[in-house]
Amino acid sequence: MSARSIGAMVDGHRLVVVVGTGGVGKTTMAAALALGAALRGRRAMVLTIDPARALARALGLAALAPGGEPVSLAALPAVGLRPAGSLAAGMLDQKHAWDAFVNRHAPSAAAARTILDNRFYQELSTSFAGATEYMAIEETCRLAESGRYDLVVLDTPPAAHALDFLRAPERLDPLLDHRVTALLARPTALAGAFAKVVLRWLEQAAGHVAMADVSAFLLALDTLLDDAVARTRKARELLRGGNAGFVLVTGPRQLVLDETGAFVERMRAVDAELTGVVLNRAHPAPGCTAAEAAAVLAELAATAAADGAGDPAVAWADAAWRDAEAEAAAEVAPVETFLAALPPGVAHAVIPDATRDVHSLADLAAVAARLWA
Amino acid sequence: MAGRHRTLHYVTGKGGVGKSTVCAALALAAAARGERVLAIELGQPGGLRRLLGVAADAAGTITPARAAPGVAVAWFEGAAALGEYLVRRLRLGRLGRALIAHPLYQAFATAAPGLRELMVIGKVRDELVLQQVGARPRWDLIVVDAGASGHALGHLRMPAAAARSFPSGLVHREAARNAALLGDRATCAVHVVALPEELPLAEAAQVVVALRALGLGGGALFVNQCRPAAPLGIDALAVRLGDLAVAPALEAARDEVATAVRRARRWERIQERGVAALEAELAMAAVRLPRLWQGDGLARAVALAPLVVEATG
Numbered sequence: 193m194s195a196r197s198i199g200a201m202v203d204g205h206r207l208v209v210v211v212g213t214g215g216v217g218k219t220t221m222a223a224a225l226a227l228g229a230a231l232r233g234r235r236a237m238v239l240t241i242d243p244a245r246a247l248a249r250a251l252g253l254a255a256l257a258p259g260g261e262p263v264s265l266a267a268l269p270a271v272g273l274r275p276a277g278s279l280a281a282g283m284l285d286q287k288h289a290w291d292a293f294v295n296r297h298a299p300s301a302a303a304a305r306t307i308l309d310n311r312f313y314q315e316l317s318t319s320f321a322g323a324t325e326y327m328a329i330e331e332t333c334r335l336a337e338s339g340r341y342d343l344v345v346l347d348t349p350p351a352a353h354a355l356d357f358l359r360a361p362e363r364l365d366p367l368l369d370h371r372v373t374a375l376l377a378r379p380t381a382l383a384g385a386f387a388k389v390v391l392r393w394l395e396q397a398a399g400h401v402a403m404a405d406v407s408a409f410l411l412a413l414d415t416l417l418d419d420a421v422a423r424t425r426k427a428r429e430l431l432r433g434g435n436a437g438f439v440l441v442t443g444p445r446q447l448v449l450d451e452t453g454a455f456v457e458r459m460r461a462v463d464a465e466l467t468g469v470v471l472n473r474a475h476p477a478p479g480c481t482a483a484e485a486a487a488v489l490a491e492l493a494a495t496a497a498a499d500g501a502g503d504p505a506v507a508w509a510d511a512a513w514r515d516a517e518a519e520a521a522a523e524v525a526p527v528e529t530f531l532a533a534l535p536p537g538v539a540h541a542v543i544p545d546a547t548r549d550v551h552s553l554a555d556l557a558a559v560a561a562r563l564w565a
Numbered sequence: 566m567a568g569r570h571r572t573l574h575y576v577t578g579k580g581g582v583g584k585s586t587v588c589a590a591l592a593l594a595a596a597a598r599g600e601r602v603l604a605i606e607l608g609q610p611g612g613l614r615r616l617l618g619v620a621a622d623a624a625g626t627i628t629p630a631r632a633a634p635g636v637a638v639a640w641f642e643g644a645a646a647l648g649e650y651l652v653r654r655l656r657l658g659r660l661g662r663a664l665i666a667h668p669l670y671q672a673f674a675t676a677a678p679g680l681r682e683l684m685v686i687g688k689v690r691d692e693l694v695l696q697q698v699g700a701r702p703r704w705d706l707i708v709v710d711a712g713a714s715g716h717a718l719g720h721l722r723m724p725a726a727a728a729r730s731f732p733s734g735l736v737h738r739e740a741a742r743n744a745a746l747l748g749d750r751a752t753c754a755v756h757v758v759a760l761p762e763e764l765p766l767a768e769a770a771q772v773v774v775a776l777r778a779l780g781l782g783g784g785a786l787f788v789n790q791c792r793p794a795a796p797l798g799i800d801a802l803a804v805r806l807g808d809l810a811v812a813p814a815l816e817a818a819r820d821e822v823a824t825a826v827r828r829a830r831r832w833e834r835i836q837e838r839g840v841a842a843l844e845a846e847l848a849m850a851a852v853r854l855p856r857l858w859q860g861d862g863l864a865r866a867v868a869l870a871p872l873v874v875e876a877t878g
Binding site for chain 2: 213214215216311312349366369371372375376386387389390391393394395396397398399400401402403406410443445446447448450451454478479480481484485487488489491492495496502504505506507508509511512513515516517518519521522547
C-alpha cells in the first residue's frame with residue numbers, strides 16, 4: 193500500500209470524480225468515498241448516474257432522488273461506527289437537469305418554452321453523446337457552489353465515455369457560437385458566399401423541415417448563450433489543474449488494466465489530476481504452495497473414496513482450487529506492471545474480491561475502511 | 566459459403582464482460598474458414614484492437630491484424646465518419662473539408678441528434694454492401710464491438726429514430742437504409758455478452774428486452790467465464806474438506822484450499838441461479854463460455870471460437 197491512502201488524499205479535496213472502465217465498481221467506490229468522508233465529520237454528497245438497485249438499497253433509498261436526499265446513517269452505530277458528518281445521495285435525471293438548465297439560463301419564460309418545445313431539443317437532452325456527462329458536471333458545479341457540502345463525489349459512466357466526460361463542456365462549444373446564430377437569423381444579409389454554400393448543402397442533406405427545426409433550435413439557444421458559456425467555462429475550470437481529484441477504479445485483469453493504462457495517459461493529456469487508483473476485486477496469491485495444496489487435495493480424495501463419497505465432487509473441488517490459483521497467478525504480472533507505471537504520488541488501494549455485492553451501509557463502510565487504510 | 570450465415574455481427578454487454586473476446590473469437594473463426602473479416606470498434610479504440618495486436622491508428626483507417634491473418638481492424642468514430650461519409654456521398658471533393666470545418670456545419674452536427682451514430686452505421690453498411698474487390702464483396706464478415714450496452718443501444722436505435730426526425734432529404738434516405746440493414750435478420754445479428762454475476766446478468770436481460778423492442782432480437786446471449794456446474798454432494802465435501810485431519814504443517818494449506826472451494830461454490834450458485842432466471846425471463850437458452858486462464862487474450866479467443874461460432878451461425 194502506498195504512503196498516503198486514497199482516503200487521505202480525498203480528505204484534501206472538495207470535489208472528487210470517480211472514473212474507470214465499465215463493470216469495475218465505480219458506483220460502489222464513489223459511495224464508499226462519500227461515506228468514509230461522512231464518518232470523518234464531513235458533509236458529503238455522492239451523485240451517481242446509474243446506481244445498481246443494491247446500492248440504492250444500501251443507501252436506504254428506494255430510488256435516488258434527482259436533487260439528492262439525506263441518507264440515514266442510523267444503522268452504523270450498531271456496527272460500532274459513529275459518523276461525525278453527514279451523507280447525501282442523488283441520482284442524475286438527465287432530462288430533468290437539462291430542463292432546469294434551460295429554465296435557469298433563458299432570459300424569459302417564453303424563451304425557455306420555445307427551447308423546451310423544440311423537437312431537436314427534446315432529442316438532444318436525452319440522446320446527445322455527452323449530454324449526461326455535461327449535466328453531471330453542471331449539477332456537480334451547482335452542488336459544490338451551494339455550500340451545503342464539504343465534499344461532492346461524482347460517479348461517471350464507463351471510461352470510453354469518461355474522456356467525453358472531461359471534454360463535455362467543450363463539446364457544447366459548437367452550439368454556443370454567436371457567428372452561427374447570426375448566420376441563421378439573417379442568412380441572406382450576413383452570410384458570405386461560402387456560408388450560403390454550407391447552408392444549401394446542409395439543407396440538401398437534412399431536408400427542409402429538419403433544417404428549419406435545427407435552425408429554430410439554434411436560434412432559441414442563442415438567447416441563453418452568454419450565460420451558458422460562462423457556466424461551461426466554470427465547469428471546465430472546476431475539473432482541471434488539481435481543483436478536482438480523480439479516483440480511477442480498475443480491475444486486476446490484463447485487458448482491463450491495458451485499457452486503464454491508456455486512460456491514465458489521456459487524463460494526463462487533459463490536465464486532470466489523478467489522485468488515486470483502486471484495484472477492485474483482486475485475488476491475492478494463495479498463502480500455501482501448490483505442493484501443499486496438492487497434498488491436501490490428495491488426502492481429501494483418499495478419505496472421500498474410503499467413505500464412498502462422490503468422485504465428481506472431489507474433481508470439482510480440485511478444479512475449483514486450480515482455477516483460484518490460476519486466477520491469482522494471472523493477475524500478478526499485469527498488476528505489477530500497471531502499478532509501476534503509475535505517476536509518482538498517486539495513492540492506490542487493493543480491494544479483494546467478495547462473493548457478494550455491497551448490500552448495506554455496513555458493507556459500504558467496510559470498503560471505505562480499506563480506502564482510508 | 567457466402568449467404569449461408571449472417572455477415573454482420575454486433576456485440577454488446579456491460580463493461581468488462583468479454584465483448585472484445587467474443588468479437589475476436591467470431592473474427593478468428595471466420596478467418597480460419599478462409600473468409601475476409603473486418604473487425605470494427607466504435608468510439609474509442611480499445612480492447613479488441615489490443616487483443617488482435619493492432620496499434621492505434623486514425624479513425625477510419627483499416628489495418629490488417631498481424632497476429633490474426635485474414636482479419637483487419639478499424640475503429641469508426643462519429644465526427645470523422647460523418648464528415649468523410651457526407652463528403653463522399655455528396656461528391657464534394659476538396660470543398661468538403663472546408664465545409665466540414667465551417668462553424669455552421671459544426672453546430673448542425675452537434676445539434677442534430679444521432680447524426681454521427683447514423684453515419685457510423687452508414688460506414689459499416691458501406692463496407693459490407695458497397696465495397697467490392699472484383700465481383701466479390703470486400704468483406705465476407707464484419708464484426709462490430711459496439712461498446713457498453715447503454716452506448717450500443719443508443720447507437721442501434723439511431724437509424725430508426727433519425728428516419729423519423731428527418732422526414733426528407735439525404736439523411737432520411739440514409740437512415741431508412743441503415744435501419745433496414747440492422748433489422749434484416751438474414752444479414753445482421755446483435756449478440757449480448759454477460760458474466761455469471763448478479764448485475765451483469767440483470768443488465769443483459771434488460772438489453773435483450775430493449776433489443777427485441779427495437780426489432781433487433783435474434784442474436785445469441787453469451788455468459789462468459791462460467792464455472793462448471795457443481796455436482797451433487799459438493800457441499801458435504803466442502804464441509805469434509807474444512808474438517809479434514811492433516812499434518813500440522815498442512816493445516817494452513819487445508820484452510821486455504823477449503824476457503825477457495827467454498828468461494829467457488831458460492832460463485833457457482835450465483836451463476837446457476839442467475840443464468841436459470843435469465844433464461845426463464847427471456848425464454849431463450851444462454852451460451853456458456855468457460856473460464857480460461859491459459860495464454861493471452863488472443864489464445865483465449867481462439868479457444869472459445871468453436872463455441873461462439875456454433876451459437877452465432
